[in-house]
Amino acid sequence: MSDSIRQAQDKPIRVLITDDHFVVRQGLRLILKTAVDIELVGEAENGEEALQLTAEQQPDVILMDLRMPVMDGLTAIEQLGQLHPQVAVIILTTYNEDDMMLRGLQLGARGYLLKDTDRETLLNTIRAAARGESLFKPEILQRAFSIQAASSSIKKTVPTSDSVQLTPRELEVLQAAATGERNKEIAQQLNISARTVKAHLTSVYNKLGVDSRAAAIAIAAKKGWL
Known part of the structure; x- marks a missing residue:
């Protein structure tokens, strides 16, 4: 039985999007709505909002931008690890955020996604994170880390x-x-x-x-x- 079928038969994966750019949130929202085993439970514009929504909505997975006003992603990841260690965090990153991405992984993020990632990679990474696992493409990691x-x-x-x-x-x-x-x-x-x-x-x-x-x-x- 495939992972998507198995997840669909159980409760859906609850996902929270955290990014200060509306266009990014909108694109992710449209993709997530196409997956029957994933439920979007909220959108935050910064780390502070993410912490508040996490306490209220209890997501399984958070898609976390790194550069945001009020509270950046690294600070939010660190606090989530202390307050909600059961929540899997996936970093949303660009190629010029190598050092920040590595720090995020060291702080406990489950994995990372490039903001222009394709639908299949996005959904599979979310499903892997919800299972307590990581899903990486080594060639992208090698390119991403200077x-x-x-x-x-x-x-x-x-x-x-x-x-x-x-x-x-x-x-x-x-x-x-x-x-x-x-x-x-x-x-x-x-x-x-x-x-x-x-x-x-x-x-x-x-x-x-x-x-x-x-x-x-x-x-x-x-x-x-x-």
């Missing part, structure tokens, strides 16, 4: 990043995770248990000094491991 911006931010969490080495199995698991595979699917692909997959991912997080799949994939893409 070496200078990424290295300056990564050094804050990985003191000796150049010396970090993953085992061949850890790398296989991380590469599969970067394509959006769930732990169960990775386990079947590699002929290991889902518990072992989780253990490998935990080891990867510890080695890279991160606490989320999104941040680990971001660092791996910058290093060329994907």
